[in-house]
Amino acid sequence: VTELKKHLDVTGMTCPSPLIQLRTTIDSIDSGEVLEIRGDDPVFEVTVRDYCEQNEHKLLSVQSEGRVVTIQLEK
Amino acid sequence: MPDQKSATIMLFSTDLDKVLTAFMIATGFAAMGVNVTMWFTIWGANCLKKRRGLFHSWFRSSKLQKGESFRRLESDTVFQNMVEMMNRGGARHLPMSRLNLFGLGPVIFNYILKRKNIPTVEEFIYSAEQLGIQFTICQACTDALALDTDDLIVKNADVKGVSQYMKDSMDAHYNIFI
Numbered sequence: 726v727t728e729l730k731k732h733l734d735v736t737g738m739t740c741p742s743p744l745i746q747l748r749t750t751i752d753s754i755d756s757g758e759v760l761e762i763r764g765d766d767p768v769f770e771v772t773v774r775d776y777c778e779q780n781e782h783k784l785l786s787v788q789s790e791g792r793v794v795t796i797q798l799e800k
Numbered sequence: 801m802p803d804q805k806s807a808t809i810m811l812f813s814t815d816l817d818k819v820l821t822a823f824m825i826a827t828g829f830a831a832m833g834v835n836v837t838m839w840f841t842i843w844g845a846n847c848l849k850k851r852r853g854l855f856h857s858w859f860r861s862s863k864l865q866k867g868e869s870f871r872r873l874e875s876d877t878v879f880q881n882m883v884e885m886m887n888r889g890g891a892r893h894l895p896m897s898r899l900n901l902f903g904l905g906p907v908i909f910n911y912i913l914k915r916k917n918i919p920t921v922e923e924f925i926y927s928a929e930q931l932g933i934q935f936t937i938c939q940a941c942t943d944a945l946a947l948d949t950d951d952l953i954v955k956n957a958d959v960k961g962v963s964q965y966m967k968d969s970m971d972a973h974y975n976i977f978i
Binding site: 737738739740741742744745747748749775776779780 | 824831833916918919927
């Protein structure tokens with residue numbers, strides 16, 4: 726299975742900007758596509774988890790290096 | 801979408817911090833998939849106004865037609881023009897509720913927001929519009945404060961009354977008044 730991967734970098738942004746960016750990017754991709762999002766807001770991981778739970782997207786992986794968290798999710 | 805949730809936010813104040821909070825909540829909720837309706841009344845509509853000159857209200861010719869406008873133009877008084885001079889609004893020119901320091905407070909606050917990479921009120925208004933938030937202005941505010949609904953920075957701002965607000969807020973899961 727070939728997966729198209731889209732990247733979104735929201736490092737340096739503060740809540741609620743990462744959420745707005747995530748929403749606009751999710752709206753522009755097709756269902757089943759994988760999005761990789763990087764951010765360093767302290768509440769970033771919780772935000773993306775809540776977003777996936779609320780909108781029924783699949784969370785694939787969460788990796789954190791220091792403050793920067795990289796999350797992969799499937800629409 | 802499991803079930804479409806909705807929220808109404810009534811914005812009454814014109815203070816920078818309160819408007820910013822209202823727009824943060826609105827854009828965040830809309831991004832989470834909530835159907836948000838924002839209501840603007842009295843001073844709250846100031847953040848949607850285009851910044852105009854001091855004497856603009858005296859010489860402007862409104863594009864609103866007399867018959868179909870949301871304002872009763874025939875009962876306008878000279879005091880409304882005076883209020884408009886003191887109350888020009890504009891998203892970049894909002895005062896603060898505390899620590900205004902005669903206009904220096906908002907400048908400092910906007911500098912902090914820029915350092916922290918938080919959008920300004922104007923950017924929040926545009927992103928709110930992109931996220932499909934519905935802007936609604938109170939009819940009484942339009943009438944009393946001589947608000948020109950053609951002269952706003954947002955397109956598609958509705959003008960509605962309190963019965964519509966009752967229907968919206970009773971159906972909504974969340975309603976705040978700032």
